[in-house]
Amino acid sequence: MRRWLWYLLALILVGLLAWGGYAAYASYQGLRAKVAALEARLSAQEEALKGLAERVGKLEEEVFKAPTPPLSLPEVPEAGGAPVWPYAVGVVVAAVLLYLLLRLLRGQEPKAQAPSPASPDLEASRMTDEGAPPPPGERG
Structure with missing residues (x-):
């Protein structure tokens, strides 16, 4: 009985390994498809950029070939006179x-x-009224 148990265990292990290998292969194929899609998208964008660069180059040539008036300062508008009032x-x-x-x-x-002229006399009379002694010239 022991012998067939080892065979069964080995068979289950081989089945698990086969299932894991298949899952890894499937995810690898999915990643590979995503990388291929990204590469295709990148090449499409690269072509679009090249086309835009060509168009910009043509426009630059046209702009540089076109005659342009000489550069000058813009005309200054006449200033209206401010009121003087x-x-x-x-x-x-x-x-x-x-x-x-x-x-x-x-x-x-x-x-x-x-x-x-009367202010010194007023000051002296006010002082005497308050009790101060009279000035020296007016003692009597």
């Missing part, structure tokens, strides 16, 4: 403001610089 109004307003500022400064200067 805003500038004139601004100058007049600035002059009026300057005049008013100077008049204001002149009007305040005499008041600040010219003390009244």
Whole structure:
């Protein structure tokens, strides 16, 4: 009984090896078909690129053969004159403001610089009213 068990085990092992080999061969054939499809696609794209390169070359020849006007700067459009009245109004307003500022400064200067003649007497009388001794010239 033992002998036929070894034969059965060997037969199963050979069957598994045959099935694994067939699966590997099938996947190899699938990969080979994919590689062939990619090569065909690559060659088609290569041909398309060659055709496009030829067309671009022909277009470049046509462009370089065509006469072109000489390069020059574009014409500058005539500028319309800007209105002058805003500038004139601004100058007049600035002059009026300057005049008013100077008049204001002149009007305040005499008041600040010219003390009244009675102010020292007023100061002395205020001080004496508050209890300070009278100035030396007015003691009596």
